[in-house]
Amino acid sequence: MNQPLSVSQSQNNVNQTIIASTLNSRARDANLTVVPKTTCPDCRLSDLCLARELDAAGLSDVGKFVRNSKRLRKGQHLFRQDDEFHSIYFIRSGFAKSYINNSGGDEVAVSFFFPGEMIGLDGLHDGRHTASIVALEDTHICELPYKALSKVMASSPGVRERFNALLSRQIVQEQAMTMLRGQKSASDQLKAFLLNLSERYARIRLSPISFRLPMTRKDIAGCLNLTIETVSRLFSQFQEQNLVEVSGREITLTDLQRFNS
Amino acid sequence: MNQPLSVSQSQNNVNQTIIASTLNSRARDANLTVVPKTTCPDCRLSDLCLARELDAAGLSDVGKFVRNSKRLRKGQHLFRQDDEFHSIYFIRSGFAKSYINNSGGDEVAVSFFFPGEMIGLDGLHDGRHTASIVALEDTHICELPYKALSKVMASSPGVRERFNALLSRQIVQEQAMTMLRGQKSASDQLKAFLLNLSERYARIRLSPISFRLPMTRKDIAGCLNLTIETVSRLFSQFQEQNLVEVSGREITLTDLQRFNS
DNA sequence: GCGTATCCTTGACTGGGATCAACGGGGCGA
DNA sequence: TCGCCCCGTTGATCCCAGTCAAGGATACGC
Numbered sequence: 001m002n003q004p005l006s007v008s009q010s011q012n013n014v015n016q017t018i019i020a021s022t023l024n025s026r027a028r029d030a031n032l033t034v035v036p037k038t039t040c041p042d043c044r045l046s047d048l049c050l051a052r053e054l055d056a057a058g059l060s061d062v063g064k065f066v067r068n069s070k071r072l073r074k075g076q077h078l079f080r081q082d083d084e085f086h087s088i089y090f091i092r093s094g095f096a097k098s099y100i101n102n103s104g105g106d107e108v109a110v111s112f113f114f115p116g117e118m119i120g121l122d123g124l125h126d127g128r129h130t131a132s133i134v135a136l137e138d139t140h141i142c143e144l145p146y147k148a149l150s151k152v153m154a155s156s157p158g159v160r161e162r163f164n165a166l167l168s169r170q171i172v173q174e175q176a177m178t179m180l181r182g183q184k185s186a187s188d189q190l191k192a193f194l195l196n197l198s199e200r201y202a203r204i205r206l207s208p209i210s211f212r213l214p215m216t217r218k219d220i221a222g223c224l225n226l227t228i229e230t231v232s233r234l235f236s237q238f239q240e241q242n243l244v245e246v247s248g249r250e251i252t253l254t255d256l257q258r259f260n261s
Numbered sequence: 262m263n264q265p266l267s268v269s270q271s272q273n274n275v276n277q278t279i280i281a282s283t284l285n286s287r288a289r290d291a292n293l294t295v296v297p298k299t300t301c302p303d304c305r306l307s308d309l310c311l312a313r314e315l316d317a318a319g320l321s322d323v324g325k326f327v328r329n330s331k332r333l334r335k336g337q338h339l340f341r342q343d344d345e346f347h348s349i350y351f352i353r354s355g356f357a358k359s360y361i362n363n364s365g366g367d368e369v370a371v372s373f374f375f376p377g378e379m380i381g382l383d384g385l386h387d388g389r390h391t392a393s394i395v396a397l398e399d400t401h402i403c404e405l406p407y408k409a410l411s412k413v414m415a416s417s418p419g420v421r422e423r424f425n426a427l428l429s430r431q432i433v434q435e436q437a438m439t440m441l442r443g444q445k446s447a448s449d450q451l452k453a454f455l456l457n458l459s460e461r462y463a464r465i466r467l468s469p470i471s472f473r474l475p476m477t478r479k480d481i482a483g484c485l486n487l488t489i490e491t492v493s494r495l496f497s498q499f500q501e502q503n504l505v506e507v508s509g510r511e512i513t514l515t516d517l518q519r520f521n522s
Numbered sequence: 523g524c525g526t527a528t529c530c531t532t533g534a535c536t537g538g539g540a541t542c543a544a545c546g547g548g549g550c551g552a
Numbered sequence: 553t554c555g556c557c558c559c560g561t562t563g564a565t566c567c568c569a570g571t572c573a574a575g576g577a578t579a580c581g582c
Contacts, residue, residue: 102440102444104445108439109436109439109440121428121429122436124425125429125430150418150421150422157411160414164428167385167429168383168386170432171382171383171428171431172387172391174432174439175391175435178435178438179361179363179370181442182369182370182486184540186568186569216530217531218530227571228529228531229530229532229571230570231530232531232532233569235530236531236532248578446538447539477560478560478561479559487539487540488540489559490539490541490562494562496561497561509559509560
């Protein structure tokens with residue numbers, strides 16, 4: 001595992017909770033590398049993906065439809081730019097980022113994925129993924145083969161509606177990222193970025209005040225089109241102003257009111 | 262009309278072509294303010310929206326399903342941020358932009374919509390639109406009420422697949438915008454922006470080399486998070502370098518090779 | 523436990539784009 | 553036709569963030 005022993009309380013709680021709720025009793029006793037074999041209704045994040053609607057259609061069992069077996073170690077890729085599209089994915093636990101390399105070779109258009117968030121829809125358009133996805137830490141992924149999903153949607157209005165809503169959610173999330181990148185100063189961009197993370201932690205029922213950054217300063221810089229140095233300096237500056245407490249990747253938003261303004 | 266008499270040849274051709282192909286004989290003789298009453302199969306852009314698939318399902322007639330009657334004058338809004346979602350829209354002719362006002366009141370997250378492009382999906386997620394849409398010139402819009410569309414999708418796999426592909430296309434288009442905003446220098450950003458416009462002109466079968474910018478310098482600046490002055494200076498600079506010919510909003514990419522590198 | 527690589531921070535300096543300002547031109551309404 | 557407003561251009565100056573550099577902290581392999 002890549003979690004340090006001194007992991008923050010909040011982060012630690014998450015992993016334990018998610019693991020506990022996604023492992024059945026047999027798996028829980030076994031080695032942690034055993035793939036969790038659970039049905040979607042047992043998953044704590046089932047309200048964020050297609051699980052409920054698939055369950056209503058009687059299709060959420062492992063092996064029947066959803067493959068919740070994918071496990072990525074830190075640094076491993078789920079897929080790469082130009083890979084063939086065949087499935088969409090949901091993060092069950094862990095974090096991932098997407099990136100596109102420009103002609104110069106550096107990563108532009110970096111964005112991040114939290115538990116419950118959908119990955120891979122960029123590939124539907126013309127059959128190939130337009131971005132690469134890499135795990136930021138050990139990450140569990142649920143896979144839904146698109147062809148099968150498409151068949152289910154033919155007969156299940158609930159799954160269909162939910163799928164469209166999720167697509168829309170992704171568009172809105174992209175808009176939100178575009179908005180925060182559109183802030184005038186680097187300081188405002190980073191504040192908006194942290195607030196965005198805060199909201200997404202809240203959505204998976206984690207503290208929006210105190211959390212651990214899943215990504216490096218370099219990833220943040222890439223996402224905001226800034227340099228590592230600027231991001232680092234801003235964190236120091238926020239700390240001086242008592243806006244946040246920063247300790248490596250541990251973040252506490254001490255004054256959310258003032259942070260918003 | 263807001264088209265100046267000195268409108269570029271290419272742009273002029275478009276409007277004429279689209280108008281000619283979308284007016285039936287009765288309407289063509291009447292005042293131009295008469296709403297075109299045509300079926301989707303007659304539309305030059307039918308391969309870009311849902312028209313073909315709706316047609317296959319026997320649903321593309323005016324009044325039966327698609328409302329192709331909306332007409333926006335320059336500066337008019339299609340909808341505004343927080344308005345209730347009930348339809349998705351396609352641009353039949355003209356151009357529009359979306360924008361979101363941040364807390365400071367200025368427009369951030371500006372993006373643009375070309376003929377054949379889909380608008381409004383941001384509202385599906387939670388029933389309200391997250392951005393405002395305004396016409397950049399006189400613009401015709403096709404409206405598809407979402408509830409009706411949803412019913413059609415229940416019975417027509419073709420429409421369903423196409424709709425998902427269009428959603429994916431939008432996500433990819435957003436990614437492309439994020440990529441060009443992620444360029445390091447303002448110069449590279451504007452070059453990438455112009456190339457993006459060029460591609461989109463090509464998609465509607467217009468010259469990718471010589472075209473008219475539908476938006477102001479201010480809109481471009483808003484889209485790229487730059488100032489008007491910087492955009493203006495860059496255009497002058499490109500012209501000095503013989504990369505483009507600029508005359509107001511008329512653009513000619515004289516050296517596409519060198520522009521790409 | 524040690525060595526190495528990556529991550530992160532901080533400082534000094536530079537430069538690209540923002541800001542402030544002035545002005546010409548075109549569209550449009552009175 | 554006049555006058556106003558918005559659009560676009562250009563110049564002078566300033567400042568925020570990039571660049572270059574050094575060194576400490578942390579993670580991870582052997």
